[in-house]
Amino acid sequence: MNQIQGKNPFWRLAGPLLAYLVLQWAVQFVLMLGICIPYMPGAYADLMRMGEGRALSMQEIMEVYVSAMEPAFAAINRYQMMIMGAAALGTLILTYIFFTKDRKLEKANGVTAPERKPASAYVLIFFMGAAGSVGVTCLTAMAHLAFLDSQYQRTAQVLYAAGFPVQLAVLGILIPVSEEMMFRGILFKRFRESQGFWYSAVCSSIFFALIHTNATQTVSAFLLGLMLAYLYERFGSFKAPVLLHVTMNASSLVFTELGIFQWLGTDPVRVAGAAIGSAFICSVVFVAIQRMVGGLQKDDPPADRPNPLDMFR
Secondary structure: OOOOOOOOHHHHHHHHHHHHHHHHHHHHHHHHHHHHHHHHHHHHHHHHHHOOOOOOOHHHHHHHHHHHHHHHHHHHHHOHHHHHHHHHHHHHHHHHHHHHHHHHHHHHOOOOOOOOOOHHHHHHHHHHHHHHHHHHHHHHHHOOHHHHOHHHHHHHHHHOOOOHHHHHHHHHHHHHHHHHHHHHHHHHHHHOOOOOHHHHHHHHHHHHHHOOOOHHHHHHHHHHHHHHHHHHHHHOOOHHHHHHHHHHHHHHHHHHHOOHHHHHHOOHHHHHHHHHHHHHHHHHHHHHHHHHHOOOOOOOOOOOOOOOOOOOO
């Protein structure tokens, strides 16, 4: 924990988060609008032609519009992954500015930089991420969450519609890095300026979970957020949570592309065995990481420390 305080703790936290969400929405909106614009004159011409000599009902207008814009909607679905990648790149640039500003502020206030952790600890994170991707997928399948969550199924159809190289670039690298920059590099670290670890980890993980659009991903994102915050706390380096997040996402994509998950899904015993095996590997790796970099130290903030979510202070 450091003692860097802003004049308004609430907006120090809410400002970057709102900017992140607004920029993400704006980039996606502009790109989708750009796809739709070439089809709008045709929709207008169809409305004029159909409305000659009579007034159209609202239902008729909507039907003509939807029919004329159908190719645009199909194009949006086809390029959805690229649109998400562009939004992630935009937010990454924004959050990098906040991130570097915070690190300079820490240095100016005499915050001691943590000692570097051995490279072997990062290798362990890689193995944890690969095993964790298998475990999460198998547990989701065993609980039938993916089948019960229609929103998750629609999201999966969009995400896996793009080619594998695009999936790997966007889902495997761009989105994880941009999310880590926001939710660990900025939000978690700013919570830690005035609060203890668990308070900061839980709050930042809740916000991280809420940006996911379906119940299945929301639950797993919250739990993943806690682990990512833990790694940032123990390693003192942004590279640790980024490595785990990227490895989990990329491994899931690679295993799906290779047909490993499909092979596991054909036999419940394989699914259960893979889930148990991945849990065992992650547990062993977690213990090894703790021995290598140490566990959490007690860090309870004083009772009179201001709540950063209280905007009226």
